[in-house]
Amino acid sequence: xxxxxxxxxxxxxxxxxxxxxxxxxxxxxxxxxxxxxxxxxxxxxxxxxxxxxxxxxxxxxxxxxxxxxxxxxxxxxxxxxxxxxxxxxxxxxxxxxxxxxxxxxxxxxxxxxxxxxx
Numbered sequence: 001x002x003x004x005x006x007x008x009x010x011x012x013x014x015x016x017x018x019x020x021x022x023x024x025x026x027x028x029x030x031x032x033x034x035x036x037x038x039x040x041x042x043x044x045x046x047x048x049x050x051x052x053x054x055x056x057x058x059x060x061x062x063x064x065x066x067x068x069x070x071x072x073x074x075x076x077x078x079x080x081x082x083x084x085x086x087x088x089x090x091x092x093x094x095x096x097x098x099x100x101x102x103x104x105x106x107x108x109x110x111x112x113x114x115x116x117x118x
Contacts, residue, residue, distance in 0.1 A: 003104045003105075005106045009078055011076055012075060015075060028064065033059075035089060053087065
């Protein structure tokens with residue numbers, strides 16, 4: 001079963017989050033794994049894509065932490081998400097795309113900026 005984590009993006013601020021896949025209590029080495037994550041307006045692959053998170057996911061040097069690092073310049077450009085926006089992140093062994101695992105999922109929201117940053 002996937003973990004649940006509600007993702008709050010603060011407009012104009014960097015978002016940094018570390019994700020791990022645990023096998024029991026042991027973090028799984030993700031060296032030969034692939035991943036994909038997105039925020040959509042609602043929970044459906046047909047829903048409007050708010051932000052593709054995949055380009056902002058990298059494997060940390062510890063090989064067990066997947067870092068989500070969204071730059072402030074990107075979060076500033078997110079205009080709206082809607083009340084039903086959701087996100088999820090899938091991982092899989094690169095040699096076995098059919099072995100996809102839903103790592104994390106949850107609601108997604110935007111904490112709008114008050115200060116004009118541009």
